[in-house]
Amino acid sequence: MPYETTCSTLEETMRDRLGRECLFVPSCRLGLYVALRHWCAPGGRVLMSPVNDDVIFFVVLAAGLRPVQAPLDPRDGSLDPAAVPEALWPDLAAVLTTNLYGNPDPAPALRTKCDELGIPLIEDAAHAIGSEVGGRAVGTFGDASVFSLSKHTAAKAGGFLAVADPGLREALAKTRDELLEPPRRTAELAYWVRPYAEAAVRGARLAPAAWAVLRMLGLQERDDIRMALRPDELRRAAQAAPDLAAFHSWVRVDMHDYRTGAGRLRLARIGRRLGRLDAVLDAHRAGTERLLATEWGRPGPGPAQPLFRVPLLVEDRDAARAALAEARITVGYLYDPPLDDYAGDAFTDPSPAPEAARWFARHALPVDPLKAELAVRVLQESGARPARGGPGGV
Secondary structure: OOHHHHOHHHHHHHHHHHOOEEEEEOOHHHHHHHHHHHHOOOOOEEEEOOOOOHHHHHHHHHOOOEEEEOOEOOOOOOEOHHHOOOOOHHHOOEEEEOOHHHOOOOHHHHHHHHHHHOOOEEEEOOOOOOOEEOOEEOOOOOOEEEEEOOOOOOOOOOEEEEEOOHHHHHHHHHHHHHHOEOOOHHHHHHHHHHHHHHHHHHOOOOHHHHHHHHHHOOOOOOOOOOOOOOHHHHHHHHHHOOOOHHHHHHHOOOOOOOOEOOOHHHHHHHHHHHHOHHHHHHHHHHHHHHHHOOOOOOOOOOOOOOOOOEEEEEOOHHHHHHHHHHOOOOOOOOOOOOHHHHHOOOOOEOOOOOHHHHHHHHHEEEEOHHHHHHHHHHHHHHOOOEOOOOHHHO
16 A cells, blocks of 8 residues: 555644645654755755754755754744844755744744745744744745654654645655655564653663663664764765765664654554644643743743743753753753754854854753643752843843
8 A cells, every 4th residue: 555545644634734735754854854855956055953953954964955053042942034144045045944842933034035035944843733923833834844743742753744835745755755664563663662661761760771672772872962973974974965875874863763654553553642632732832831931931922832842941951950850850852062063064054143052052951841840849949040141131
């Protein structure tokens, strides 16, 4: 049975939500690669956030593109187009948003700028499946947008590539199918074992054995916040780009089956999780409101978004992270240092105004809004202090 036939119900559900043509993909990272290959010629320069998962950085490189790190708003880590030098815009081939933790990037302004330049806007909405900006859903401004079902739905697999032009579906599906690997029994086993292994990590006295299981399954590979860059190998891979296979050892990290077709049981689980999304978003919104009301929160304009993680700004982020870990609240999705400091100018154009990103990355503590009450109590008892004195008087 063709891959897209087995995913049609999932695509219909997301199409109804967004009002856009949606193509199911095994992962957000594969969907992004498909979009970049379609809209950007090799050698182009892509404006992106320096506070982002390094996997996304390697996906951009795998597509044969040069990342250009953008200035950020230090309050929430969103792109700051007003701080981008005017001379930089004409050299860009595309803009890639991040919508970090669900905080929307200024998509309306970026859409206008991209239209003026005649370049595509691509939205990474992995963290922002329920967020809105300008009265519209994140993911409805770009020529293309990518969503992850590993985040709010906790399906641990799957995603969507949504496009403004439904006439592109056939071409994009063809590219996706050429990159897909067939479902594997070992991949399905890893998928089913993962929730239990992760639950064991959170359980009493089982952490060492559980982490060993996750590493064995290829689901936990980073010893630090950033993965090892391996610059010599990366230079050799860059010579082969665009080529996803050449970057496989970087792009696969923490998700070895990112390009593997889903089996029937996996698709069924994803469908069940997606069907509960609205209730999950309501819970995330309530937890977000609670966390943003604390002394560490920075509420944005308008109503609270159903953030995937709430970036509290604390003076000593690492100490606060350790305090939460003692209470069995894991703080992940940390992106420190920023990508230009991590990779250097051999692999990316540095931000023209890097201090805001450095400050945000150093102080942001991304807290799960579903654990808001316990997290607030732990932080209060630990004496965590709000971060002050950032760029622009934050």
